[in-house]
Amino acid sequence: MSSPTTLLGLKHLRRISLALAVGGLSFHGLSAIAQTIIPNTATANFRGTPGGPFQTVRSNTVTVPLVAERLEIIKVGDRGAAEPGDTTIYRLLIRNSGNSTLTNLVVTDTLPLGLRYVNNSARASLSTAGGPSAPVNLSGATVNGQVVTFTYPSLAPQQTLTIAYGALLTPDAVRGSGRNLAVARARNPAGGEVVSNNATHLLRIRPGILSDCGTIIGRVFVDKNYDGEQQPGEPGVPNAVVFMDDGNRITTDANGLFSLPYAVAGHRTGTLDLTSLPGYTLAPNLYRIEANAPSRLVKLAPGGLARMNFAVTPSFREGQR
Numbered sequence: 001m002s003s004p005t006t007l008l009g010l011k012h013l014r015r016i017s018l019a020l021a022v023g024g025l026s027f028h029g030l031s032a033i034a035q036t037i038i039p040n041t042a043t044a045n046f047r048g049t050p051g052g053p054f055q056t057v058r059s060n061t062v063t064v065p066l067v068a069e070r071l072e073i074i075k076v077g078d079r080g081a082a083e084p085g086d087t088t089i090y091r092l093l094i095r096n097s098g099n100s101t102l103t104n105l106v107v108t109d110t111l112p113l114g115l116r117y118v119n120n121s122a123r124a125s126l127s128t129a130g131g132p133s134a135p136v137n138l139s140g141a142t143v144n145g146q147v148v149t150f151t152y153p154s155l156a157p158q159q160t161l162t163i164a165y166g167a168l169l170t171p172d173a174v175r176g177s178g179r180n181l182a183v184a185r186a187r188n189p190a191g192g193e194v195v196s197n198n199a200t201h202l203l204r205i206r207p208g209i210l211s212d213c214g215t216i217i218g219r220v221f222v223d224k225n226y227d228g229e230q231q232p233g234e235p236g237v238p239n240a241v242v243f244m245d246d247g248n249r250i251t252t253d254a255n256g257l258f259s260l261p262y263a264v265a266g267h268r269t270g271t272l273d274l275t276s277l278p279g280y281t282l283a284p285n286l287y288r289i290e291a292n293a294p295s296r297l298v299k300l301a302p303g304g305l306a307r308m309n310f311a312v313t314p315s316f317r318e319g320q321r
Contacts (some may be wrong), residue, residue, distance in 0.1 A: 069098035069188045071155075073107070075180075075199040083208030084171045087118065090201065092163040094184045096155040102186035102194055105152040107163065109182040112203065114173025117141060117148045118166035124150075129158045141165065155186065169205070174302060178203040214300040216260040216268060216308060218242070220252050223283035223311030228291045230309070237312060241276035245269040251276075265302045271295040272310040283313035 042059040071094065078089040092109065096102050111117065122141050127133035142149040150163055180203075184196040220240040221230040230236070236256020243249055245268060250258045272294045274281065285291035296308035 069100050069102060069192075069194045070096070071102060071184050071186055071194050071196040072097055073182055073184045073196040073199045075109070075182045075201045077201050077203055079203070081204040081206055082169050082173075083206040084114075084169045084173055085208065086169050087166050088115075088169070088203060089164060089166055092150075092182055092199070093160055094155070094163070094196070095160040096157055096186075098194075099157055100189050101154055101156050102188060103154045105155050105161070105184060105186045107150040107152075107182065107184045109148045109150075110180055111146045111148060111167055112173070112178050112180050112205075113146065113176030114170045114205070115146070115167045115176070115180070115203075116170055117143050118168055121166040122150065123164050124152070125162045127160050127162070128156070133160075133162065136161075138163070171303065173205050174207050176205065178205045213262045214265050214302060214304040214306060216244075216263050216270070216298065216300060216306050218258055218270070218296075218308040218310065220256045220258075220272065220277075220310045220312060222280075223285075223313060226284050226286045226311070226313075228283075228285045228288060228309065228311050230311075237277060237280065239276065240310070240312075241273040242270045242308075242310070243273055263300060265300050265304070267297060268300050268306070269295055269297050270308045272312075277312060279315055280312040281315040283311040285311065 040062045044057050044059075045054045046057070047053070048055055073095075074093045076091050076093075078091075079086075082088050090109070092107060094105065094107060122138055124136050124138045125133040126136045136152075139151050142151075148165070152161055155161055180201055182199045182201075186194050188194050219230060220237045220242070221234050222237060223230070224234050225231070236252065236254075238252055238254045238256060240252045240256065240258075241249060242252075242258060244260065244263075246264070248260060250260055250270075252258045272282075274294060282292065282294055291311070294310075296310070298306040298308050300306045
């Protein structure tokens with residue numbers, strides 16, 4: 001059986017192929033470099049004496065040589081916002097705008113937190129000087145965590161390699177920034193490294209059906225063996241009151257259970273109000289010291305579930321006054 005990621009890649013293959021052909025972004029209009037030296041001078045005007053004539057001073061000429069090899073990269077996406085469960089299509093345009101053929105091209109794209117590369121979804125095409133593009137084969141993508149790496153043998157002057165691939169948004173995406181970074185590296189004829197500019201893309205992450213809140217559940221029960229866990233024969237205590245750190249007041253039901261939906265994520269504290277339980281006191285815990293306090297501290301993740309239980313025991317012994 002194919003994995004969901006593989007099926008997802010096949011499902012969006014048509015979108016990725018279309019992204020290679022259209023997208024409204026190219027390197028057209030970038031003029032070729034005709035000279036290799038840029039002269040630069042500066043002048044300054046000043047008065048030698050108050051009210052005197054202006055004098056002009058000219059600096060020496062500084063020449064800046066242009067690098068013969070130049071690698072450029074642009075990154076775009078097919079959408080500006082998405083939510084967990086969606087697939088976004090990224091396009092990378094890598095152009096050799098220099099005068100020499102570059103070899104061993106390596107394109108590194110660091111995906112945002114919560115985005116996962118769709119296996120076998122990468123497609124590539126090659127064009128020269130704004131001409132028609134033709135499909136080419138990539139050697140495959142290497143995935144290491146959030147980093148996706150593509151390789152290509154060589155890129156001739158004025159050639160543009162376009163790579164399109166799919167990325168799936170997981171629930172962790174709501175905790176990320178949605179911004180990723182892409183950079184290209186290659187070798188010039190002398191064996192030196194040529195590095196492109198950094199290309200970024202920002203995808204706005206919508207929570208969708210997920211939420212930045214969570215749910216807190218718990219129970220108040222009679223702990224007969226002092227282990228902090230409710231077991232058969234240990235009844236729940238109704239009408240017990242638990243106060244949350246934000247002021248929320250929760251009352252247990254007939255079975256001693258309570259819940260707080262839509263609680264703000266983070267470290268949350270609940271405290272059992274012993275005055276709401278006449279005849280009961282906290283049950284000593286023989287295994288965990290922190291369970292001997294009337295409050296509980298839990299870490300609630302966005303869209304997550306956290307539990308806080310309170311064990312009590314009668315404050316008098318049966319048969320004694």
